[in-house]
Amino acid sequence: MATFALIHGGGGSAWDWHLLEPELRGRGHDTVAVDLPVEDESASLFDCADTVVEAVGDRGDLVVVAHSWGGFVGPLVCARRPAGLLVMVTAMIPAPGERPADWWRNTGFGHVDMTDPIGLFLHDVPKELAEESLARSRSHADKAMDEPWPLDGWPDVPTKFLLCTDDRFFAPGFMREVVRDRLGVTPDEIGGSHAPMLARPAELADRLTGYLTGRS
Structure with a gap:
């Protein structure tokens, strides 16, 4: 049995994983999802990581799953305690010393139209669920966006990247x-939008557990 530590993205919360968690538990695994302290003006990136580590406690066989902005936090969790696997799900990949606020320019992200957030992030999520997701969105304090990423390099943990082929925000190409460029690997791919945990939780659970058995 593995323990999946689920790290939400920007503006998100532990609720983002509420459909994926029973899928993983139904496959015989444990899950931990927490609200990162992103609204706290005093909270650092390591504070976000420590929130996850404290919630995991002494559970073993840790798999860290980081979504979107949570990519800045997932590797820090792996630096705090041993993990068997880090899975980046359509996530931001930080570089040493890089501020989350600078990632967009540094990667050549470009411009996207934010006037229709459901169409951009959640276009394949059921309407009521997508609307609830937007209603639950949280703001980010400046510190969590402006602090340089504190590691000197990527943690020594096997890493997988899962991109979404219908993602209109972090486009596949x-x-x-x-x-x-940043991990030196070819990403794995899953269908769907920027929020596969809401759009296709069973398929995402299959991909995540498949990494443990070599089936993904």
Whole structure:
């Protein structure tokens, strides 16, 4: 049995994983999802990581799953305690010393139209669920966006990257290049939008557990 530590993205919360968690538990695994203290003006990136570590406690066989902005936090969790696997799900890949606020320019992200957030992030999520997701969104304090990423390099943990082929925010072509440049690997791919944990939780659970058995 593995323990999946689920790290939400920017503006998100532990609720983002509420459909994925029973899927993973139904496959015989444990899950931990917490609200990162992103609204706290005093909270650092390591404070976010420590929130996850404290929630995991003494559970073993840790798999860290980081979504979107949570990519700045997932590797820090792996630096705090041993993990068997880090899975980046359509996530930002930080570089040493890079501020989350600078990632967009540094990677050549470009411009996206934010006037229709459901169409951009959640276009394949059921309407009521997508609307609830937006209603639950949280703001980020400046510290969590402006602090340089504190590691000197990537943690010594096996890492997988799962991009979403229908993602209108982190477009597949863009993310394939970022993954190759920053991790030196070819990403794995799953269908769907920027929020596969809401759009296709069973399929995402299959992919995550498949990494443990070599089936993904």
